[in-house]
Amino acid sequence: MTAEPTQDAVPQHLVVRTVAVDHPGDLLDLLPATAPLAWVRRGDGVVGWGEALRITVSGVDRFADAERAWHQVLRHAVVRDEVGLPGTGPIAFGSFAFDWHAPEPTAGGLVVPRVVVGRRGGTTWLTTIETGATIGAAPTLARVAGGREPVLAPGEVVYADGAVPADGWRDVVARAVGAIRAGRVDKVVLARDVEARTAEPVDPRWVLGRLADAYPTCWTFSVDGLLGATPELLVRSDRGLVTSRVLAGTIRRTGDDDADLARAATLAHSSKDLEEHEYAVRSVADALAPFCSSTNVPDVPFVLHLPNVLHLASDVTGVLRGSGAVTPSSLTLAGALHPTAAVCGTPTMAARELITEIEGMDRGRYAGPVGWVGADGDGEWGIALRSAELGPADPHRLRLFAGCGIVAASDPAAELAESEAKLEPMRYALGSD
Ligand SMILES: C=C(O[C@H]1C=CC=C(C(=O)O)[C@@H]1O)C(=O)O
Numbered sequence: 001m002t003a004e005p006t007q008d009a010v011p012q013h014l015v016v017r018t019v020a021v022d023h024p025g026d027l028l029d030l031l032p033a034t035a036p037l038a039w040v041r042r043g044d045g046v047v048g049w050g051e052a053l054r055i056t057v058s059g060v061d062r063f064a065d066a067e068r069a070w071h072q073v074l075r076h077a078v079v080r081d082e083v084g085l086p087g088t089g090p091i092a093f094g095s096f097a098f099d100w101h102a103p104e105p106t107a108g109g110l111v112v113p114r115v116v117v118g119r120r121g122g123t124t125w126l127t128t129i130e131t132g133a134t135i136g137a138a139p140t141l142a143r144v145a146g147g148r149e150p151v152l153a154p155g156e157v158v159y160a161d162g163a164v165p166a167d168g169w170r171d172v173v174a175r176a177v178g179a180i181r182a183g184r185v186d187k188v189v190l191a192r193d194v195e196a197r198t199a200e201p202v203d204p205r206w207v208l209g210r211l212a213d214a215y216p217t218c219w220t221f222s223v224d225g226l227l228g229a230t231p232e233l234l235v236r237s238d239r240g241l242v243t244s245r246v247l248a249g250t251i252r253r254t255g256d257d258d259a260d261l262a263r264a265a266t267l268a269h270s271s272k273d274l275e276e277h278e279y280a281v282r283s284v285a286d287a288l289a290p291f292c293s294s295t296n297v298p299d300v301p302f303v304l305h306l307p308n309v310l311h312l313a314s315d316v317t318g319v320l321r322g323s324g325a326v327t328p329s330s331l332t333l334a335g336a337l338h339p340t341a342a343v344c345g346t347p348t349m350a351a352r353e354l355i356t357e358i359e360g361m362d363r364g365r366y367a368g369p370v371g372w373v374g375a376d377g378d379g380e381w382g383i384a385l386r387s388a389e390l391g392p393a394d395p396h397r398l399r400l401f402a403g404c405g406i407v408a409a410s411d412p413a414a415e416l417a418e419s420e421a422k423l424e425p426m427r428y429a430l431g432s433d
Contacts (some may be wrong), residue, residue: 013076014052014112018127019138023119027219028212030117030145033152033203036082037093037113038222038253039372039380040212045123045219046087046372050114052129055092058107060100063335066110070331073112074375080135083125086238086378087118090129094331095223095370095384096358098339098363099356108365110373111224115144151206153432155199162193162399163361166416173404173412175358180408187279188345189355191403192419193361196388196430201395207388207429214307215425219371219382226365228387229425231306231313234337234369235288236380237330240287242318247304248280248405249273249312252421254391264303264310272409277312280405283341283348284316291328291336292318308424329377333370343367343403364389366401386425400426 024030027040027047037048055069070092081089102108116127128139164172171193176188204222211229213219218229233245251267253260267273285297295318300320304313320327328336344367345351368390371381391397402422404415 003074013078013132014073014284015130015133015135016077016079016081016090016127017139017316018081018083018125020083021117021124021126021141023124024117024141024145025117027117028205028208030141030148031205032204034422035224036204036208036222037111038208039093039219041153041219042121042216046091046118047114048091048093048113052112052131054112055110056104056107058100058102058104062096062100062107062109062266063331066094067329067331070373072108076104077375078135079375083123085120085123085125087372087374088125088127089373089375091116091379092128093223093372095226095365096338096368097365098343098368102364106364108224110367117141121176133387144376151175152200152203152211153206154430155204157410157430158197159197160195160197162195164359166192167202169303169419170412170416171359171413172358173406173410176354176406177408177412179354179411180406185350185354186346186409187276187341187405188220188351189343189403189405190355191361191363191367191401194400196398196400196425198396198398198430199224202398204390206312207378210429211425213426215386217306218386219380220383221382223370225390225392226370226384226387227390228371228384230382230385230387231304231311231385232342232385234340234371234381234383235330235333237320237333240320240327241379242292242320242333244284244316244337245287246277246280246284246316246340246342247311248278249301250404250418250421251308251310252418253307260305260310267310267312268303270299271314272407274301275407276405277314279344279346281314283346284337287337287340288316288318288333291320291333293321294319299344309418309421311405327377329373330371330379330381331373331377334371334381338369339367340345340383342405343385345405363401364399367403386422388426398430
């Protein structure tokens with residue numbers, strides 16, 4: 001059922017209790033192997049498990065539908081929040097397919113966990129979300145997290161072509177360059193997938209732990225088998241302030257610090273990359289403007305250093321119009337921003353059509369919004385990049401994704417190499433060295 005929390009899953013009401021707890025160490029270490037939920041960066045963030053209810057959506061209005069259903073859930077919730085920070089009280093984790101035509105089971109939506117543990121600025125909290133209960137004794141971490149099973153390595157990993165083999169993808173990029181030069185679009189982002197088969201069933205915690213350790217400046221996420229560490233923040237809404245970290249324009253790292261500094265300078269002056277970046281920043285600034293009384297859009301990007309690549313990056317910020325309940329929620333903002341020109345192109349609709357026509361792959365939830373929303377609408381949504389989807393039917397199978405912005409000056413072979421560099425985080429996460 002679209003946008004309606006399903007009857008058997010929806011209780012009379014949710015009973016939500018948040019209490020402060022002692023810092024338990026790494027939040028990811030609390031997670032169970034089955035269906036872990038996570039959004040963490042540098043030790044802060046939220047993790048969750050269990051399922052109090054689920055909101056499934058599809059179609060063009062999916063973000064508005066999810067929002068409406070979330071409000072309906074909240075109207076029936078009894079909440080005792082003793083901490084009062086963004087992320088305390090009831091929260092839902094979510095992920096959404098890139099494409100609004102995605103059929104319902106794969107289109108995404110929101111999951112309200114039974115247990116959430118969060119950490120922000122030195123405060124750690126525990127939230128329990130129960131169905132049809134009354135507020136009882138304060139929950140404890142020992143009671144809800146218990147003893148966890150050991151984290152298991154995936155063993156040997158065999159990679160195979162995805163929907164479009166690497167050579168074929170170069171041709172797809174060449175077609176896109178032709179379409180751009182013919183004036184059909186200014187920029188289009190094309191992606192490819194790679195299949196991974198693991199000897200042992202994938203334990204998502206293995207992947208998450210390695211990503212969080214190796215990519216601490218990225219947001220490590222896990223929602224319904226979508227795993228990754230994204231460097232790109234679609235939107236954070238925090239008490240009236242919105243932030244978006246826009247990335248576009250990439251150069252591979254060499255592993256040598258001096259050479260990488262020279263590469264950073266090359267990237268910062270590359271007209272091809274600056275053009276790619278400008279489209280992405282414009283798309284975010286234009287989408288945020290109607291919601292904001294003021295915005296700050298940097299004139300010049302900075303260079304973001306990641307272990308595998310360097311990116312041109314801009315942090316766009318804004319102050320939301322209105323106040324309290326009348327400000328748009330982070331989910332509404334994510335819906336308005338998606339898809340930015342960092343993952344789709346310019347103009348948006350024409351780029352989308354070109355992607356559908358030539359990419360030859362179902363993106364699933366890759367490049368869609370992933371994150372969480374709280375009861376007051378604040379939340380954080382990333383773009384699901386540097387990610388993989390774990391097969392729901394086969395825990396030995398993953399699809400890894402990477403995409404590249406294409407402009408008139410793009411070279412297909414260089415874009416293929418860039419896509420390989422963007423696959424590195426997930427390949428590393430599946431390894432055991
Ligand atoms: C589409 C991806 O990256 C985007 C984000 C940063 C840089 C990008 C680029 O330089 O092409 C892409 O726009 C991806 O990682 O799959």
